[in-house]
Amino acid sequence: MIFGIAVHGAPYGSEASASALRFATAALAAGHTLHRVFFYHDGVNLANGLTVTPRDEPSTQADWIALAGAHGVELAVCIAAALKRGLVSDAERERYDLQAASLHPAFSIVGLGQMIDAVGCSDRFVTFAS
Amino acid sequence: MDTKRLLFLLRQPPYGTSHALEALESILVAGVFEQRVSVLFRDDGVWQLVGGQAGEVLGTRTIGKVVQALPQYEIEDIYVCATSLAARGIALNDLVLPAQPLDVGAQQALIAGQQVVVND
Amino acid sequence: MATLHLVNRARALAGCLELAAPEDAILLIEDGVYGAIAAAAPARQLYALAADVTARGLEQRLAHTVLLANDADFVALAVAHQPIVSWR
Numbered sequence: 257m258i259f260g261i262a263v264h265g266a267p268y269g270s271e272a273s274a275s276a277l278r279f280a281t282a283a284l285a286a287g288h289t290l291h292r293v294f295f296y297h298d299g300v301n302l303a304n305g306l307t308v309t310p311r312d313e314p315s316t317q318a319d320w321i322a323l324a325g326a327h328g329v330e331l332a333v334c335i336a337a338a339l340k341r342g343l344v345s346d347a348e349r350e351r352y353d354l355q356a357a358s359l360h361p362a363f364s365i366v367g368l369g370q371m372i373d374a375v376g377c378s379d380r381f382v383t384f385a386s
Numbered sequence: 387m388d389t390k391r392l393l394f395l396l397r398q399p400p401y402g403t404s405h406a407l408e409a410l411e412s413i414l415v416a417g418v419f420e421q422r423v424s425v426l427f428r429d430d431g432v433w434q435l436v437g438g439q440a441g442e443v444l445g446t447r448t449i450g451k452v453v454q455a456l457p458q459y460e461i462e463d464i465y466v467c468a469t470s471l472a473a474r475g476i477a478l479n480d481l482v483l484p485a486q487p488l489d490v491g492a493q494q495a496l497i498a499g500q501q502v503v504v505n506d
Numbered sequence: 507m508a509t510l511h512l513v514n515r516a517r518a519l520a521g522c523l524e525l526a527a528p529e530d531a532i533l534l535i536e537d538g539v540y541g542a543i544a545a546a547a548p549a550r551q552l553y554a555l556a557a558d559v560t561a562r563g564l565e566q567r568l569a570h571t572v573l574l575a576n577d578a579d580f581v582a583l584a585v586a587h588q589p590i591v592s593w594r
Contacts, residue, residue, distance in 0.1 A: 257585055259584070262504065264505075271514070271535075271536040271537075271558075272514075272536075275514075275535055275536055275555075275558075278557065278577050279577065279580055279581065279584075281577070282577035282578050282580060282581045283581045283584075285578070286578060286581050286582075288581065288585075296408065296412070297404065297405060297408055336408075336411065337408060340404075367415075368411060368412050368415040369415055369418070369419055371412060371415075372387075372392075372412075372415055372416050372419040372421060373387050373419070375390055375392055375416075375421065375502050375504070376387030376388050376389065376390055376419070376421065377387050377388070378502075380584050380585065380588065380590060381502040381504070381589075381590065382512075382584055382590050382592075383504055383505055383512075383590075383592040384512075384514075384592070385505055385512075385514055385592040385593070385594035386405075386594060393589070395591060397521070428521075428525075429521055469524075490524060490525060493525055494525060494526075494527045497509055497525070497589065497591065498508075498509060498527065500588075500589045501588060501589055502589050502590075503509075503589040503590065503591045503592075505591065505592045505593070505594065
């Protein structure tokens with residue numbers, strides 16, 4: 257089966273990104289594919305490239321990036337939600353003349369249409385709420 | 387991309403968090419992408435439908451006006467939980483646009499007929 | 507095909523139970539597993555995500571009507587149900 261996953265909860269403020277990661281890992285292990293993981297609402301905060309995780313704590317962000325790299329999964333962040341929350345790519349930093357960029361390069365900035373595309377292209381769509 | 391029967395289940399009240407507005411924005415996009423979209427307001431989500439909202443007092447968009455725009459994006463299958471309205475003393479003619487009231491059985495049937503449900 | 511309901515906090519379970527059809531599956535995840543303890547669980551069968559139960563030390567406190575689901579079971583439930591509804 258093809259799965260689409262949405263993550264609505266922020267890391268630390270919510271278990272959503274960690275729960276979604278465990279689900280994604282299990283789905284891939286069972287031979288399913290992930291069409292896209294779409295980060296929306298506060299879930300976009302997982303894409304913050306300026307976070308520093310204490311060495312004795314797991315990094316859900318690093319684990320997602322590793323999974324995405326190993327399986328060619330797109331980690332898509334909604335541009336509208338991201339900009340409002342200060343998740344800014346180099347291009348957006350320049351466009352809006354901001355002090356810094358903050359988006360981790362492993363995440364791609366996309367429009368809301370990519371969530372609907374994930375709905376349309378998946379056999380099952382699972383939302384991890386905040 | 388296939389066309390899916392896609393229901394947005396809206397349970398959060400407006401203004402206190404960004405959930406209502408961001409969910410509504412995704413519904414408008416779903417309409418543009420020609421999915422078979424339905425929307426069900428229940429629990430505190432029904433407050434998004436109430437007339438007389440004035441978001442400008444908080445310096446924000448008026449959620450009721452965004453809801454009113456749904457039909458312009460071809461979103462016409464709009465449902466509301468009858469029990470949720472009654473529990474909050476909200477009458478059908480208090481709403482900013484026509485919404486079909488559903489009892490629990492009808493809501494179950496609505497959900498069962500969907501391929502995807504997205505919550506707010 | 508029956509619906510799968512995901513409940514990620516205990517206070518969302520009541521709303522889910524109002525709407526879940528008898529043939530639907532309900533899986534408690536994250537803080538939703540607190541809704542599976544013997545003192546609180548409804549009479550209806552529920553699934554609870556094992557990792558969340560174990561992390562919270564609830565294994566011996568669950569109602570008898572609760573079935574533990576591991577991550578692979580979660581995926582299997584998602585495959586076997588449509589749609590999948592999240593409750594918070």
